Amino acid sequence: MDPADASVVPPSPNSPSAASRRLLPWLVAVAFFMESLDTTILNTAVPTISAALGVAPLSMKAVLASYTLSLAVFIPISGWMADRFGTRRVFSTAIGLFTLGSLLCGISSDIHLLVACRILQGCGGAMMVPVGRLTLVRTFAKSDLLRTMSFVSIPALVAPMLGPIAGGLIVGYLHWRFIFFLNIPIGLVGLILVYKHLPDYRQAITPALDIVGLILFGSGIALLSYVLEIFGEHALSGREMSGLLALSFVLLAGYWIHAKGLPFPLLQLRxxxxxxxxxxxxxxxxxxxxxxxxxxxxxxxxxxxxxxxxxxxxxxxxxxxxxxxxxxxxxxxxxxxxxxxxxxxxxxxxxxxxxxxxxxxxxxxxxxxxxxxxxxxxxxxxxxxxxxxxxxxxxxxxxxxxxxxxxxxxxxxxxxxxxxxxxxxxxxxxxxxxxxxxxxxxxxxxxxxxxxxxxxxxxxxxxxxxxxxxxxxxxxxxxxxxxx
CATH class of the missing domain: 1.20.1250.20 (MFS general substrate transporter like domains)
Structure with missing residues (x-):
């Protein structure tokens, strides 16, 4: 059987219940909110955290960039993961990793450990958004998709606005560690609801993961994201920035050439x-x-x-x-x-x-x-x-x-x-x-x-x-x- 013709295996044993269909958009919206808020709430606390960890504020850029780089690398494999292991398992794992990463970030006392924990957070965040969207698309008819997607897109608009305010209030009245601890109760409740209400879709037959494509595309995207993160900070010379930018384009061009010759590439550019x-x-x-x-x-x-x-x-x-x-x-x-x-x-x-x-x-x-x-x-x-x-x-x-x-x-x-x-x-x-x-x-x-x-x-x-x-x-x- 050709994997391209493999049908999506529906949730077992039956289609999602009416209660699950009503709750699913809320569940995905909360996950989106966690991921979106985390990208902005930390900015306000950078001076406080850098002082607490005994490092220069500029060194905190690694804490911010590591999360973005992790997202860029792991988002491309989210679709394959959902097809191979099922939307429920991948989505719950994503929330679990994000919550665990938040806990470890909150108890970190060293900037290098904090960077490593932010990478773990990014692994979870990279899976939450695309797998959440994928679950919605496979649960609701296209005629209902606009209403559902417009609802779950609100967190992506609200979170960047609430982030600076929430970060300022937490740093001013609590402790900077609560910026990360805030995700823990939300994540635990989300895990329970996922196991109860999230449909479990997967492909009947899944092609092998395009490892070469993952290396080429992931490296190119990560390098490009890094260049964008440090742009304008004069951390590197213009020649170094140009060289890294050119290398990222070469890697992405290499992926494009590689993907054209494969029936099942990492991302279907067709x-x-x-x-x-x-x-x-x-x-x-x-x-x-x-x-x-x-x-x-x-x-x-x-x-x-x-x-x-x-x-x-x-x-x-x-x-x-x-x-x-x-x-x-x-x-x-x-x-x-x-x-x-x-x-x-x-x-x-x-x-x-x-x-x-x-x-x-x-x-x-x-x-x-x-x-x-x-x-x-x-x-x-x-x-x-x-x-x-x-x-x-x-x-x-x-x-x-x-x-x-x-x-x-x-x-x-x-x-x-x-x-x-x-x-x-x-x-x-x-x-x-x-x-x-x-x-x-x-x-x-x-x-x-x-x-x-x-x-x-x-x-x-x-x-x-x-x-x-x-x-x-x-x-x-x-x-x-x-x-x-």
Whole structure:
């Protein structure tokens, strides 16, 4: 039997119960929240942790980068792991590793041990997001997928906004170790719920793991992520940075050549021949180049330009989360009425314009206007992310869902790094001096936001390849679908 024709083995012994179907989105959303929050909550505590461990603050970059590198390396094999060992076992193992890593991070007294534990955390985090999405795609019909995915995407929008506030409160009123201990009760409850309610999907026959592809792609992605993490810090010379960047491209090109000659490569690059998949993944990547740096630039603008504290700055961004949750109620009907092409083209354009509007915020801007702009931006960014995430699976068959999930998650992780790096590059270009005063900083951030806004507007060209009927299977709710 050809593994490509192997059908997905459904949950045993029966299909998911109604209670499990209702609880599954909440379970996946909580896992997403844990993973997303962990990437931002630690930033606020860097000075405190470095002082406690007796190291320079710059040395803490290894603690932050090790998690990102671990994600980049292990996300590509998540789909194969789920197909081979089952979604329930892999997802529960991911939560277990993430929780264990959190515990070990919290009791670490040495920076080298902390880095090793962060790598363990990243192994778990790399499996949670793609396997969680894969389980949702295989549990719910495409007609129900938009509503479900829009719900579970909220944590990815909320967590980066709550992270700085939560980190500041924990460091200020508790102890930095509680940043990691916070994940332990959530992880333990999640493990219990996974064993009770998560469906266990797996492929009847799974091809052998592409070891060579894993080495080439994993090394290339890890090296590229590392270069992006240290970009702008002058830790390496320009020649060294260029050399590492060139080596990462050589490794990724080597994987592309290697994958073309295999029937079952690590990542099925042939999926990019599907118009909806290609537009969703590449469009998501290029759009995030523009808007991905907003969580980095806005706090800088509010704190340096307007003089707000980190907690006040976080509160100014909070309306984005409120709007994101509100948008999910009207999103399905909006996509059903106008279609993915119109929504993604127009919405990307609107986001670009909103970045240009953010570039007008200054000391004289009323707080209510900043809040209003944040609310509007949150609504449209929620629509953007949910539309792109669900369009990925519009024309994907059951046997390709795991590979599609791995590719989409890998590209999303890379786009986050690229987005922050792009924002940092733009800011460094317009603020060449590290000793610039507040007025110069605000002026430079305004120019950076303007450049990113123009870049976001230009990314609408990717979505123009879509046709009017693309994604209808996802946006059109089938009333007669059982359990819908």
């Amino acid at each position: 999926l990019f021949s599907i118009r909806t998949f290609r537009a969703a993944v590449s469009g998501s990547f290029f759009t995030r180049l523009g808007i991905g740096g907003v969580p980095f630039l806005l706090p800088l603008l509010y704190q340096v330009g307007l003089g707000f504290t980190p907690i006040q700055s976080g509160l100014l961004i909070m309306p984005q989360a409120i709007a994101s949750m509100g948008m999910k109620t009207i999103m399905p009907s909006l996509l059903r009425r106008v279609g993915y092409r119109v929504v993604l083209v127009s919405n990307t354009l609107i986001l670009g314009v909103l970045l240009l509007v953010f570039a007008t915020i200054g000391p004289g801007t009323p707080v209510w206007l900043i809040v209003l702009q944040a609310f509007i931006y949150g609504a449209f960014s929620s629509l953007q992310y949910s539309s792109m995430n669900t369009l990925v699976y519009a024309d994907i068959t059951d046997k390709d869902t795991s590979s599609a999930s791995s590719i989409a998650s890998t590209m999303q992780q890379m786009s986050v790094s690229f987005g922050v790096a792009t924002a940092g590059l733009a800011t460094a270009f317009f603020i060449p001096s590290t000793h610039s005063n507040a007025v110069e900083m605000v002026h430079g951030i305004h120019k950076a936001l303007t450049a990113l806004g123009v870049l976001t507007i230009a990314s609408t060209m990717v979505f123009r390849s879509l046709k009017s009927g693309d994604g209808d299977d996802v946006s059109m709710h089938k009333v007669l679908h059982p359990g819908g």
